Amino acid sequence: MVRIALALLTFAFGLAAAGAGSAASPRFNYILHCQGCHLADGGATPGKIPPLIGTGRFLAVEGGREFLVRVPGVSLSIVPDDELAELINWMLFRFSADDVPADFEPYTAEEVGRYRQEPLVEVETVRVGLIGPYDETPE
Amino acid sequence: MDSTNWMDRRFETGARYLARLTSRRSFLTRLGTLLVGAASIPLLPMSRAAAQAADAGFREPDIDGDAGDPMNCNYWRYCSIDGFMSPCCGGSASSCPPGTEMSAVTWIGTCQNPADGNDYLISYNDCCGKSPCGQCFCNNNEDDMPVYVTGRSNNINWCLAHSTTAYHSTVALVLGRADG
């Protein structure tokens, strides 16, 4: 619990610093680069677009952490590494806070920069292999 | 990191990214409103059609803080629209015509509002479920990318993810400020 709070605090601090007129905030980047398909609430479009709700579950499985960066919407976006790391961290807490493990280490720019060099050419099969088929029921 | 460095980094990643920030076309029309009489603007050598479009220009804001006429293709929100303008089809810039449904999936860009000089996030949702409106086709392309950059292309029928993919018209929703 304390660790989650600490992570959130560090994270929120990062957000506040970002909001002070420098790099684009995660919320802004989400709207401009993700919301068009993933919607304001991170919900699925059944049969077409997977949900962001529940993405925290990937953090609990081997290979899940890289997966969240290697999906094409993330790896091929024009958001620079540091903002992208912030964006993924923000997104996890925004849409899947309950699933984020207690010992979650926020993504760093270096890590994101590394994973995004290998965009996935196969997403569905890999996803199912990691956490099974996704539940398309809107929450 | 201060904003100057951020701008520099953006410039390094390409002229097109910088273009997003400086909003070329709206700069031209903004210049027009500063001079006396639209006809006296020394227009750059572009086509006659574009010159006419630029001349049509901005009228005095008739909605507080929301400059321009939503029935005019030069309305500030339409800086990257591609389709039939909803206000001409029975809707408004923010709502779909009767009997059509707004697509949830869409693409989002930014436009500058000359009334306050701020950039805003604009969501170009399509109105779906009927045959094309056919009135007031408007195509501006700030920040528009080819179809393979799918999240930033206005050449896509964004009704494609909706329950009915028949395209009727397009709105331009203001989602918020685009200053980060």
Added chain:
Amino acid sequence: MISRTWLAGLAIGITATPGFAQEFDAFGRSEVLPEPERDWMFVDYSLVDVTDDRYLGLIGVAETFSPAAIEFSPDGSSLFALETFYTRGNRGDRTDTVTIFDTVTLGVAGEVVIPAKRALALIVKGALALTDNGRFLGVFNLTPATSISVVDIEAGTFVGEISTPGCSLVFSGGDLRYLMICANGDLLTVTVDEVGREVSKERTESFFDPEIDPLREAGVRFGDEWLFVSFDGTMHSVDVAGEIPRIGESWSLLSEADREENWRITGRQPLAVHEQSGRLYVLARQSEEPLDDPADWDGTEIWAFDLATRERVQRLEARPELEEGGGPGGAIGSTSGDGTSNIQVTQGDEPLLVAVSDTGISVRHALNGDYLHERLENAPASGWLSLRIR
């Protein structure tokens, strides 16, 4: 007795032709097309003989948001088009098909139902592609997730869908291969097996940077090479002859002098290749400002390049100075209306350069630029130009 008819004829000044015998018609005859000629061209789905200025027929494809995109079987006897239907016209459940048309009767010969996901977007090149062995038709899907639906046209069956995350459009890339363009400028090569199932998907290093100078989707094939032009007038090529597709050296269509005069490569259908002479025709216009979407701006000149030397060998005005005919309409896809939006070149010894302008369609002898027709009277006013014989 003087017949009433004869008297009536007299009253309105008709005189009978001696010896004339009116023939009578049998009901029910429909024309069929003869052996196609090199000067036949599709304007969207209308087939036109551009030399004789004769309308030959229409492929009855259901009208949709997407422009005309057609492919031919290797022996030319069939033509494939994509159709989208709703159970209640413009609403209801959706069905997509690859519809097969007979090229002699222009009638429907069959259809293959495919997943109702084909891309509803303003693309022609990249919407569908036949593998070079002529057997597997790939259809580009956009939901907005991207994939290819593979149809075995010999068997007339849907084989399967290949997911292609982050990559779009489908171009022929070899006997059992497709090329796609990814959102970051990478090329994706999708290989299928002898029955059309996915074998592999390989990405290359980026061959252009979409943030700096995006590639236009409307590529053209020249032998074993795909040629694409960028927003800034740079030609990029991909050679599909070998074991793996090879990205060629890029080169600019614009010289220093051209850039100083603000020339840009524009037009909805900006490129056309005449294989025999190795000439590339392009559309160009001047604009001091960079153009947000060059497709919306007509070319005011047509330039020809020798692809071997990359020298410009010809400059032509983009359209005859006819009286205004229409101007830019209110339809989706309309352009600036002050030049030519689409060009195409027929193949063979006497190529014809066909150009769409808002005044109509003109036809010129491609090699010397002389007009054959300043305006076709019997063709649709505009549309995507596709060759009947490649």
